[in-house]
Structure formats: structure tokens, C-alpha cells
Amino acid sequence: MLPNPTSDLWLKKIGAKASWKITKLMEVFQTKLAEFIENEGLDNNHRITGIAGQWKRISDLNCKDESNLSIEVKEAIHDAIDETNEYLRSISQLEVLSVLVAHITRVVEVLDDPISSLNTIVLANKEDALLSYYFYQIRPVVIGNLDPSKNKPLSKIEKLERNTIWITLIFRMLCWLLLHDFDKSDVKIVPSDLKGSRMPVYIG
Secondary structure: OEOOOOOOOOOOOOOOOOOOOHHHHHHHHHHHHHHHHHHHOOOOOOHHHHHHHHHHHHHOOOOOOHHHOOHHHHHHHHHHHHHHHHHHHHOOHHHHHHHHHHHHHHHHHHHOOOOOOOOOOOOOOHHHHHHHHHHHHHHHHHHOOEEOOOOEEOOHHHHHHHHHHHHHHHHHHHHHHHOOOEOOOOOOOOOHHHOOOOOOOOOO
16 A cells, blocks of 8 residues: 555545546546547557557456456556656656656646636546546646747647657556555645645655
8 A cells, every 4th residue: 555645535446435447547548649649640650659559458458447457467557667667768857857847837736726627626527527637738738839948949849759758657657556556544634734835845
């Protein structure tokens, strides 16, 4: 079991309160990915198309029961994570961090607003609501139109590269969540006096 950094239950064995279904999140993500691949006209050799193929191979092994994945499914997910790691290590770490920081910054900005879309997601179809918001609202802001290091417009190729990094990171996150679980009693409740605090935090 891992510490839960959110106020939601992520336990795969659904109890009295609805849990997030990681496989449903992945299905929504893959649907958005298919739209992106078609709109961008990506061929079968592109990294993003490869991610769609990776998930098809995993889903064909049957991973509907997240709390009881077979060894074959776990190995396939591990292989997918290893491939994403290999890709992320093969490119500039500055590029990866640029996308990661932009993503976290935007998500935190949205969460700062108590009536934002991310703070008011209802239980019905919440996986679709979350991934749709990430794909259509968060991703364009993360990709941006300017090169953050050179302060010049991004080319079409550079935008696709940033999209590839973002999509790879989200795919890796979902694969990682499929392999881990959280203690159902471990829910992060942020004390009201800490909300909006600008106190520096150092992580060693």
C-alpha cells in the first residue's frame, strides 16, 4: 500500500464510496488518443501510435479486474512502463521537465479555484470528465505556443514533440496506478489553515 496524496479513495476494491477505475481512465485516454492520432495523421511508426498499440496488447490479456491482475498482465504493464522510461531517458531532460512543470502548474492553478471543473467533478462518468478535461483543457495549455527556453513560436514538429512527452507521461502514470493500490483509510485531508499557504516545503 502507498500513501494517498489526494482526498479521494483510489482503492481498487470498490467499497461504500465509489473508487476511481483506472481501466476506465485508460479507456477514455485511449479514445482521446485515437482522435489525436487521426487528426495529426500519425503513421504506425510514431511513438504516440505505439502507445495505443501497447495498451491494446495489455487489454487483450484482460485487465478488467484491477484488484486481481494476472502475472501476464502485470508483466505487460511493466514492459510498457519500461518502454516509456527508455523513451523519456532518450530525449532532453529539460524538455521532459518543461512539460511536467507546465502540467503540474496548470493543474494546481485549476485546483486553486474551488468551483473549477476539476474540483466539481460528479461521480457519474467522472473518469470521462477527468480525462476529457486533461486532454482538451490541460494539454493545450501545457503544450503552449511559445518555446519556453527560446521565447519564440513553436513549430508544428516542436508541438508534436511536446504532445508526445505529455501523452507518454500520462500513459505511464495510468500504467503505474494499475500496478499500485492505496490504503482505503489513508485519505489526505488538507487542514483549512494550510490551504493557500506559501510556506516552502523541502523534499529530500
